[in-house]
Amino acid sequence: MHVRGAGLAEEVRAANGGRGVDLVLDPLGAAALDLDLDLLAPGGRIVLFGNASGAGPAPLPPLTRLLGANATLTGFSHGGLLVQAPAKVAAAVRRALDLLATGALATPVTVLPDLVDVPAAHDLLAAGRGEGKYVVALNP
Structure with missing residues (x-):
């Protein structure tokens, strides 16, 4: 699948037995929100964790699509988590380094x-x- 090509949602659904996905992790920010919603299964979750698209402030998400799909839209900021819960970040980094060291994550x-x-x-x-x-x- 090519993430920049047309028809991505259809390809994903075809590869997933005709349904959308339960979780979309989006580093682009709100710029790809319509595509995220196209990819999502009913009751799914979209997590925005960056703004790699470089887009400016986004308008409100299409609430009728979110509500109609019983979908969840949430955000994550590593910098924010580092300030709010440094011990949690340290534990996650230790775990990731352990996985790298054992070859489980490459x-x-x-x-x-x-x-x-x-x-x-x-x-x-x-x-x-x-x-x-x-x-x-x-x-x-």
Whole structure:
């Protein structure tokens, strides 16, 4: 599935037995809220946890769609949680580091051998085809 292509909601429903998903985690902010609602199953939840779209303040969400779907829209701020519950954040970071250390959680890493390879990697990421982390190997 390509997240930037048309028909994403239909593809997701086809892959999910004809129904939407129970949870949408959206780092784009309210800019993709209509798509989030298209993806959502009745009674589902949308969690906005960033504003990667860079959009300015958004209008109110389409309340009739939220209410009609018995959907929940909520937000999450890592910075806010760090201030409100630092022990909870520390425990979550410890757990994530433990999962990384045991190999239970992995991030694909692509090593770029030279700076001249950076534009091609950037193009992959901009097109939504890049995965994981990209590292440039700078050898003096």
